[in-house]
Amino acid sequence: MMSNLKLGAAALALILLVPSVARAELRRVDLKIFGMD
């Protein structure tokens, strides 16, 4: 239980301290659509 809490706290700290880890995401999507042409 305690180790889970420590692990969670460590993961949270990592995310807060290393913004690049949490920054992964889509920036732009150009989606082709069938049925519009």
Next chain:
Amino acid sequence: MRVAVRKLDGVESVEVSLERASADVHLRPENQVTLSQLRKIIKDNGFSPREATVTVVGTLVERGGKPALSLTGSGIVWLLTPAEGENTAYNDALQRIKTAPTAPVEVVGTVAVLSNANQPEELSVQSLKPASK
């Protein structure tokens, strides 16, 4: 459809072009929008989503000896493949996995629609660079 996409949290702008038969979606930093969400909206509006050209930031990982891009936080992993006639970015990904595996990268590439939903999605890499701060 444009309105529905705009309602997603993290969407900055949407441009739907009848001429190009496409929806160009720009997203804000820190967004949680997924390609699946966008495809679902297209389907719910009676259209069929096709391939998507994406600009995405993630971390390079290895999956079964092949390079892949992990979108940290979402659990999504796309296998990387070289784009037709463009091996440079793919080779760069292979190199970076060995030299700087934790550094985030910005990748531009194409994700095709899979016929089998259980298959892992593939991102055909057109360009790759270190992610901007």
